[in-house]
Amino acid sequence: MSILSAKKYVFSKETDQYLVGINQAFRFVVRFFKEVFSRPFHFREVINQCFEVGLKSLPLITVTGFIIGIVFTKQSRPSLESFGASSWLPSLMGVALVKALGPLVTALICAGKVGSSIGAELGSMKVTEQIDAMEVSAINPFKYLVVTRVLATTITIPLLALYCSFVALYGSYVNVHAEEATGIIIFYKNAFSSISFIDIFTSLSKTIVFGFTIGVVGCYKGYNAIQGTRGVGKAANQAVVLAMFLVFLEEIVIVQVANWIRYF
Amino acid sequence: MENQEQHIINKGESVIAIKRLYKSFEDLHVLKGIDFNVFKGENVAVLGKSGSGKSVLIKIIVGLLKPDKGEVVVLGKDIDKLEGKELDALRLRIGFSFQSSALYDSMSVYENLAFPLTMNFKHLGKKEVDAAVMEALDAVGLTDKVRQMPSDLSGGQRKRTGIARTLILNPEIMLYDEPTSGLDPVTSSEINELINEVQKRYNTSSVIITHDLTCAKATGNRIAMLIDGKFLKIGTFNEVFDTKDEQVTKFYNYNFIQ
Numbered sequence: 323m324s325i326l327s328a329k330k331y332v333f334s335k336e337t338d339q340y341l342v343g344i345n346q347a348f349r350f351v352v353r354f355f356k357e358v359f360s361r362p363f364h365f366r367e368v369i370n371q372c373f374e375v376g377l378k379s380l381p382l383i384t385v386t387g388f389i390i391g392i393v394f395t396k397q398s399r400p401s402l403e404s405f406g407a408s409s410w411l412p413s414l415m416g417v418a419l420v421k422a423l424g425p426l427v428t429a430l431i432c433a434g435k436v437g438s439s440i441g442a443e444l445g446s447m448k449v450t451e452q453i454d455a456m457e458v459s460a461i462n463p464f465k466y467l468v469v470t471r472v473l474a475t476t477i478t479i480p481l482l483a484l485y486c487s488f489v490a491l492y493g494s495y496v497n498v499h500a501e502e503a504t505g506i507i508i509f510y511k512n513a514f515s516s517i518s519f520i521d522i523f524t525s526l527s528k529t530i531v532f533g534f535t536i537g538v539v540g541c542y543k544g545y546n547a548i549q550g551t552r553g554v555g556k557a558a559n560q561a562v563v564l565a566m567f568l569v570f571l572e573e574i575v576i577v578q579v580a581n582w583i584r585y586f
Numbered sequence: 587m588e589n590q591e592q593h594i595i596n597k598g599e600s601v602i603a604i605k606r607l608y609k610s611f612e613d614l615h616v617l618k619g620i621d622f623n624v625f626k627g628e629n630v631a632v633l634g635k636s637g638s639g640k641s642v643l644i645k646i647i648v649g650l651l652k653p654d655k656g657e658v659v660v661l662g663k664d665i666d667k668l669e670g671k672e673l674d675a676l677r678l679r680i681g682f683s684f685q686s687s688a689l690y691d692s693m694s695v696y697e698n699l700a701f702p703l704t705m706n707f708k709h710l711g712k713k714e715v716d717a718a719v720m721e722a723l724d725a726v727g728l729t730d731k732v733r734q735m736p737s738d739l740s741g742g743q744r745k746r747t748g749i750a751r752t753l754i755l756n757p758e759i760m761l762y763d764e765p766t767s768g769l770d771p772v773t774s775s776e777i778n779e780l781i782n783e784v785q786k787r788y789n790t791s792s793v794i795i796t797h798d799l800t801c802a803k804a805t806g807n808r809i810a811m812l813i814d815g816k817f818l819k820i821g822t823f824n825e826v827f828d829t830k831d832e833q834v835t836k837f838y839n840y841n842f843i844q
Contacts, residue, residue: 362708447690455688458648459702459755460674466705 350542354472357465364470371474375436379482382431387486390427391493394418399501412504415494416513421521424487426573429532432479433565437540440471441561444544445554453545468545472537479533480526487525524580531572539565599626600659601759601791602647607656609642616642618815619656624759624791629781631794631806633826633837638812640795641685644761647793648682649673661758678706681752681790685764687744689736695747696732699723699754706755722750725787726780742773749780753788760784760792766801778804799838811837 331338395415402408444467447453456463495509540561547557602624609617616639624630634640645651646658649665658665663676689698699719703710710718723729726746736744745765752760765781766774778801785792794805802809802823809826811819813833819826827838 450691451684451686451688452690454645454650455682455684455690455751457650458677458680458682459706459751460677461702461705462674 347542351538353464354469354538357469364466367466367470368473371470372478375474376478376482379432379435382435383428383482383486384489386427386431387489388493390423391419391490392497395494395497411498412509412512413516415491417516419490420487420517421525424490425483425525425529425532428479428483428486429569430566433536433569434562436475437536437561437565438558440540441544442554442558444541445547445557448545448547449550449553468541471541472534475537476530476533479536480529483529520580520584524576528576531576532569535568535572536565539568601626601661603659605657607658608654609646610654616815620817622810622817624793626791627789628807629785629792629794629805630808630810631796631802632810632812633796633802634812636797639815640812641763644763644793644795648677648680648761678755679758681755681757681760683749683752683762683765685767687748689744689747691736695734698747699751702751703754718754722754725753726750741769742776745777746780753784756788757790760790762792762794764796765794766796766798774801781805
């Protein structure tokens with residue numbers, strides 16, 4: 323097309339923009355995999371980002387996990403008691419918290435806290451030309467900013483999810499202990515009695531995928547922010563909404579795949 | 587365009603050579619086939635109204651934007667054809683001072699300057715980095731601000747720090763994007779002096795993008811007047827403004843009446 327001719331759209335402006343957006347996002351992910359295995363490696367920055375993502379999310383994860391453990395146990399007890407099955411409570415909590423709630427709650431908290439923070443930080447760097455400044459100084463901003471952050475979320479969120487599950491189980495134990503005076507070792511033993519290796523493997527895989535998604539979405543939205551400060555807000559907001567949506571979508575797909583593997 | 591060819595002749599080695607450069611953003615045609623040369627050791631001020639494509643021009647020179655058509659040869663290399671390490675190697679020879687200064691706001695002044703150095707020359711020890719940082723800060727007169735955060739600096743100090751961050755890599759070409767915008771006349775004049783000092787001290791060739799005639803006159807060995815995506819006139823200040831062309835006189839009168 324001549325550079326002086328009028329711009330033509332294949333479908334409509336909106337549809338074309340949407341398709342271009344999908345293409346850009348796909349290329350962004352492909353670029354991540356290309357860059358992650360090439361030199362130079364910014365290990366120190368990955369550790370810094372792990373600290374930002376992990377340690378700073380710990381208080382929120384601890385409080386949320388503990389409360390979920392207590393509340394979920396409290397809510398489940400009457401139903402089990404009506405069948406005379408309250409002794410199954412630790413097993414139920416183990417399955418619910420380790421397999422589903424722990425990873426999901428951690429991912430949602432991190433999508434909100436970490437995803438928005440990455441989106442806003444990179445968005446702000448983009449609109450104030452800090453990313454361009456890195457590029458003209460012969461520093462690869464994608465490698466320094468995106469690869470390190472995505473690696474940090476991919477490494478840290480599974481650990482946070484594991485921690486969240488244990489804290490939630492402890493919250494559940496506190497509730498069970500108050501009612502039945504069960505010992506903590508027996509509680510944890512019962513809680514893990516119904517959990518197989520494939521459950522742990524699925525949970526771990528799920529949280530790795532969640533961590534990667536939250537990092538990529540936050541970085542993608544921030545890295546491509548436009549329209550000044552308004553764009554920064556938009557990037558942070560879209561990073562949270564899209565990451566949460568994708569986390570739910572991935573949860574459904576991974577659970578289906580895990581069930582399929584279990585049966586075959 | 588009448589003065590362009592005569593200035594290319596007998597000017598020595600060309601460090602930036604642009605031929606028939608076009609750049610559009612969707613339906614907006616910003617640069618419409620411009621030719622432009624910068625010779626070794628000279629300062630060229632590119633003058634034009636806001637939105638005339640001045641910043642787009644230097645972003646193409648440093649490879650931040652791709653041209654639609656045309657040739658951009660910087661220090662003997664066609665920048666549009668470079669990628670990866672080759673592009674990085676060329677960028678290390680070009681300093682870019684941003685309109686907004688673009689300082690890394692999570693880093694102190696020291697870290698802002700040390701960052702490009704340590705990322706590109708990993709073998710450097712702390713003493714060498716410290717010395718280079720202090721030398722660059724000395725060149726812009728900000729050695730006392732080394733531990734400050736960018737948010738603690740004034741507009742002029744931010745501009746100076748931005749310039750120091752580029753100087754630390756010893757560039758051969760300096761590109762200044764609106765170096766005096768948003769500054770008071772006194773600070774603007776200090777920045778103009780700094781641009782001239784940098785040219786002498788580091789023996790750089792510079793392109794100064796500005797809409798400020800005082801800045802263009804104070805810093806530019808040549809002035810290039812960019813209007814409607816094309817260079818209307820290129821020459822010394824007097825050559826460019828000794829004209830009855832309404833587009834040029836309007837610009838001159840507006841600036842000096844202001």
